[in-house]
Amino acid sequence: MAATIAELTGRPVHKVAIALGSGLAGQAGAPVGGIPIPYSEIEGMTASTVVGHEGALYSGELDGVPVLQFSGRVHLYEGHDPRTVTRWVELAVDAGCDTIILTNAAGGLHPNMKVGAPYLIADQINLTGMSPLTGPHDDRGPRFPSMIDLYDRGLRKLARHVDPTLEEGVYAGLTGPAYETPAEVKMLISLGADLVGMSTVLEAMMARYLGARTLGLSIVTNLAAGLSAHEPSHEDVARVGAQAAARVQQLLTELIPRLPSI
Numbered sequence: 001m002a003a004t005i006a007e008l009t010g011r012p013v014h015k016v017a018i019a020l021g022s023g024l025a026g027q028a029g030a031p032v033g034g035i036p037i038p039y040s041e042i043e044g045m046t047a048s049t050v051v052g053h054e055g056a057l058y059s060g061e062l063d064g065v066p067v068l069q070f071s072g073r074v075h076l077y078e079g080h081d082p083r084t085v086t087r088w089v090e091l092a093v094d095a096g097c098d099t100i101i102l103t104n105a106a107g108g109l110h111p112n113m114k115v116g117a118p119y120l121i122a123d124q125i126n127l128t129g130m131s132p133l134t135g136p137h138d139d140r141g142p143r144f145p146s147m148i149d150l151y152d153r154g155l156r157k158l159a160r161h162v163d164p165t166l167e168e169g170v171y172a173g174l175t176g177p178a179y180e181t182p183a184e185v186k187m188l189i190s191l192g193a194d195l196v197g198m199s200t201v202l203e204a205m206m207a208r209y210l211g212a213r214t215l216g217l218s219i220v221t222n223l224a225a226g227l228s229a230h231e232p233s234h235e236d237v238a239r240v241g242a243q244a245a246a247r248v249q250q251l252l253t254e255l256i257p258r259l260p261s262i
Helices: 002-009 087-094 153-162 182-191 201-209 234-261
Strands: 016-020 056-062 065-071 099-108 118-126 167-173 195-197 213-223
Touching: 002 056, 002 087, 016 087, 016 234, 056 234, 065 087, 065 234, 087 099, 087 201, 099 201, 099 234, 118 153, 118 201, 118 234, 153 213, 153 234, 167 201, 167 213, 195 213, 201 213, 213 234
Parallel strands: 016 065, 016 099, 099 213, 118 167, 167 195
Antiparallel strands: 056 065, 099 195, 118 213
């Protein structure tokens, strides 16, 4: 995989990988620049069937830091297994990335949460019932990896230094594709979750297994069922995500060049 990425991008190694979630397709190519490389040209990569997930890879630099940007991801609800969902993380680490930045669209589980605002993921609850680490051990990481500080404390501190207004929350990952019922939202709140979505948790686990640091950013694109008079829809998720893209781009533009100083 590393040789393929080097050949396609013209860069022998990358240090940071970014995954763009729903609605952030308008940010494709920014801030790293470059031309899109369709996932179809990369062995092992699968393009998403979901609107708002471009299905292309970008390669560029921010103040000398080589960055891979994955514009779009695949999900369990599309019928994929956990290893297919997390394949891009393996590819990024093989290409030299030691920092993985995960972005997603999420439902806010508290009525005072700001729709359109990014929230740092402080921890997660994996409610998919699945793991990308199930099966024979391939010896690329520990058989029983620790999930303490899964979302790197140092990266979160740096993100808050760049944007002091950032708040944190616990992200609950479900399989989807249906949005949660009001009863399920109450359950998630009782479990200690602040954000809910249909991605990210398996990718973070794979990144930890492979030894990469992870930073998670959830864009609250809607309040969860029962907390708002409006029913959630993918159209609203994509629209609010697109509106938040500029702020996410600015945050990443300022944050990534500072990563080597941690």
